[in-house]
Amino acid sequence: MSYEFDNHAPIYLQLIELFNQKIVNGSWTAGDRVASVRELALEFGVNPNTVQRALAEMEREGMMYTERTSGRFITQDQQLISDTRQQLAEEKIDQFINQMQGLGLGRDELKQLIDRKWGKNNGADRNQ
């Protein structure tokens, strides 16, 4: 399939972001097994080493755990998941606000643009 890894960030970081998204928005269910390193590498069109690096990093942060030869599993710690969701959202928002202020946009002008744009991207409106 080979997703679009094209911003100039390292692929393993983009994988971490993508996988974290899948966990916090429920695409990947807590406690479930994730596909093997080799399968994920095939699915995303990258090297197994790159997947391994991303997953090992997420494991270090507690988002996953390994059972030696059965595979990897999503954490069952719902608190960690919702904390991660909140933290990721705040990071993105801070960064975004800085960018908007850097362009000289005001809060109201920004909200209007959001209203105009929201929903035009995929329509996949989850959670509220």
Place this chain on the structure above:
Amino acid sequence: MSYEFDNHAPIYLQLIELFNQKIVNGSWTAGDRVASVRELALEFGVNPNTVQRALAEMEREGMMYTERTSGRFITQDQQLISDTRQQLAEEKIDQFINQMQGLGLGRDELKQLIDRKWGKNNGADRNQ
């Protein structure tokens, strides 16, 4: 000085973004001369080649023009400047909305967070 260039994007792209911001929000005035490649390199703590690459790219897009040995100048095309501002804003917003939807945030939840965060980032510098 040496700004923090540390997201994993190429520095020359971050420079382009920063310089475009300065033009669009009025920190750099249309028609004014910009500092020389070497001066900018010193100010931002990067290599002159990297600055050169960023400025050449912006020139290709019409945001600057060169007079051979006098230096580089900001475009005087106000229409181009405001168009660029609009285009940059829309890019960032699209990208931001995708991220928020990817995290499973709803529009209202998002607006609340913006209200809570707006204004807490002033004075600080952008980029990360």
Place this chain on the structure above:
DNA sequence: ATTGTTGTACTGCTCACTTAATACAATAAC
């Protein structure tokens, strides 16, 4: 004419990221 500053170009080097190709230990499945 000389000097200094400008943009520009080129080469070589380093480093992080990625890929490739194996290899191995553990264990579930048979």
Place this chain on the structure above:
DNA sequence: GTTATTGTATTAAGTGAGCAGTACAACAAT
């Protein structure tokens, strides 16, 4: 017990970004 799959480790190679250093042509200032 054998086999297949799992995570993991290792080594080698390729690529692109960035840095360092140098050089040159154009022109303003003197």
